[in-house]
Amino acid sequence: MVCAQSSAILCLVGPTGTGKSSLAVQIVQKVEAEIVNCDSRQVYADFPCITAQPSDEHRARCPHHLYGFLPPDQAIDAGRFVSLAQEIILDVQTRGKLPILVGGTGLYFRALVYGLAPIPDIPPQIHERIQTQCREQGPEGLHRRLQEVDPETAARLHPRDRQRITRALEVHAATHRPLSWWIRMYPCDQPRYNTLSFGLWSDLDSLTPILKERIERMWAKGALQEAARAWQRCPDESAPGWSGIGCWELLQVLLGRWTATQAQQEWLKNTRAYAKRQLTWFKKEPGIIWFKPGQTASMTDTVQSWLEQ
RNA sequence: GCCGAGGUAGCUCAGUCGGUAGAGCAGGGGACUGAAAAUCCCCGUGUCGGCAGUUCAAUUCUGUCCCUCGGCA
Numbered sequence: 001m002v003c004a005q006s007s008a009i010l011c012l013v014g015p016t017g018t019g020k021s022s023l024a025v026q027i028v029q030k031v032e033a034e035i036v037n038c039d040s041r042q043v044y045a046d047f048p049c050i051t052a053q054p055s056d057e058h059r060a061r062c063p064h065h066l067y068g069f070l071p072p073d074q075a076i077d078a079g080r081f082v083s084l085a086q087e088i089i090l091d092v093q094t095r096g097k098l099p100i101l102v103g104g105t106g107l108y109f110r111a112l113v114y115g116l117a118p119i120p121d122i123p124p125q126i127h128e129r130i131q132t133q134c135r136e137q138g139p140e141g142l143h144r145r146l147q148e149v150d151p152e153t154a155a156r157l158h159p160r161d162r163q164r165i166t167r168a169l170e171v172h173a174a175t176h177r178p179l180s181w182w183i184r185m186y187p188c189d190q191p192r193y194n195t196l197s198f199g200l201w202s203d204l205d206s207l208t209p210i211l212k213e214r215i216e217r218m219w220a221k222g223a224l225q226e227a228a229r230a231w232q233r234c235p236d237e238s239a240p241g242w243s244g245i246g247c248w249e250l251l252q253v254l255l256g257r258w259t260a261t262q263a264q265q266e267w268l269k270n271t272r273a274y275a276k277r278q279l280t281w282f283k284k285e286p287g288i289i290w291f292k293p294g295q296t297a298s299m300t301d302t303v304q305s306w307l308e309q
Numbered sequence: 310g311c312c313g314a315g316g317u318a319g320c321u322c323a324g325u326c327g328g329u330a331g332a333g334c335a336g337g338g339g340a341c342u343g344a345a346a347a348u349c350c351c352c353g354u355g356u357c358g359g360c361a362g363u364u365c366a367a368u369u370c371u372g373u374c375c376c377u378c379g380g381c382a
Contacts, residue, residue, distance in 0.1 A: 016346080041346050051346080079343035107345050116342060139349095156340090163348040164341080171343095183342060204337095245346045269335085274346050280339065 006093050007194045010303060011101045013038070013109055013282055014200035015275035017211045018293045021054045023200070024102045028062040030300045031307065034092045036085055037066035038103030038112065041244040043081075046072050046230035050223050050246040052214070065092075072234040072241020078111045079121075085112050089193075098307070106281035110188075113195055117186040119179075122170045130166050130173065139165050150178030191287075196306045198299060199288040204276055211271050215246070215264060224250055224260075245270045 010033070012020045024035050037043065041051040045068045053067050065088045070076060085101070085108075092099040101112065134142050139162035146154040146168055153168045171179040202210075227250035234241065242248055249267040252258040258266070282288060291299060 039346085040344090075344065077343040078345075081343085105345065107341075107343085107347095111342070114342090119343075121343085158340085158349055161340095161349045163344065165348095167343075179342080186342095188342070240344070243344075243347065247346090270346080276338090277341095277345090277347095281341075281345090284341095 008093075008307065009089060009099045009101055009113075009193045009195055011038075011109065011113070011195060011197040012200070013102075013104065013106075013197065013285070013288065015202065015207065015278040015282075016052070016104050016271060017207055017214055017275065018200035018202050020102050020104070020200055021052070021058060023296060023299070024100050025054070025058045025061050027100060027300055027303060031098050031303055032096065033098040033100050034063040034065065035100050035102055036088055036092070037064070038081075038085070038101045038105055038108050040076060040081070040105040040108060042067050042103070043070045043076050044072055044241045044244065045069060046233060046241060047226060047244060047247055049218050049221050049226050050250065051244050052218075063092075070241070072230055073236060073239045075240040078107050079116060079119075081108045082111050082116055104278050106278060106285070110285065113191050113193060113197075114188040115186070115192050116188060117182040119171055119182050120175060122174045126170055126173050130169050134162050134166050142166060142169055145169065146172075150180055152180035153178060195287070196303065197285075197288045198296075198302075199282055199285075199290045200293050200296075201279075201290045202293055204272060204279070207275055208268075208272060211275065212268055215267050215271070218246070219260075219264065224253060227251055228254055245274055 010027070010031075012024055012027075014020055027033065028035070035054070039051070041047070042053045043066060044051060047053075048068055054064055058064070059067075066081075066084060089099045089101075101109070103109065130142070140159045142162070142165050143154060143157065143159040146157070146165055149172045150168055154165075157164050157168070159165075168179045171177070171182065175182070223246065227247060230241070230247070231251065231254055236242070237248075237251065242251060246267050249258070249263040249270070252266075253260055253263045289302070
């Protein structure tokens, strides 16, 4: 066993269904390590099966952090993820172990590795006010306002991108500084950890049958019952936990809106589209060493020589 | 067999009063600084069922054949 340097983290990223979780557990057999989740949906306690959280068997092999700890009515965001993950990573490193960051949420990965501008939390009343305005005036209306208070951000956002437009307006309203100011003041272009990043790359055509099979396996393992239990605890379609792919499709079956077949088709379609977005994101991410699933034999050697440096 | 209604993009269909066509969905590509499994953006050549006729020009009109779906036998 090799011990980790104090500031090192290993990252394992790539689209859904490429086998990141199993690979992480394999690496743990060679290196003293603990696994840290980097996936925005696997944090939800009510959806272990549907969001493909590591199995009990995997979790028994080494500590797994930030999985399945949040109820579906509670939101998580990149900022909160980063502060939770930072604390855990530091703790793991202090104990002389290597943190392995595993997951497919590109924004969380980048925010953790490269940092995030220290924008304070937005007070709930400001958030609510701007969301209401967006509903009333539409994203285009808010985009026009953003052009006045933050022309730089407005220029790079499409007038219908309500999520980013409202966020930029919220930042301005809460801090009296435009989002572009924060980003300029706190550029996030240098990694804050000594990082080795692996990516598992699989093109969509090869991934599709795997995703299809995984959905069938989840179905057989009781995904629908899992959703039914979650619905009893949180009967609110708009709750953050329900936005996961699969959760929403299964809910349509529970509410009698879709047939099982329809839901499975939509589930696969949406998963594929998501995998494509992940590929697009990670392709651009610098410094990732790419492997094909199943051709990862040299990976642990790379990890060990990196740790010995 | 007769009478209707159809055959146009992978699917569902619109349209062309004759000048070789366009929507939705599917599919493909892209963006991304606290909702990110989210939120958005861009991308449409297809023997217009086959063959023949009329015409400068036919997917459009005419004839004929083939196929599908109704109704009657």
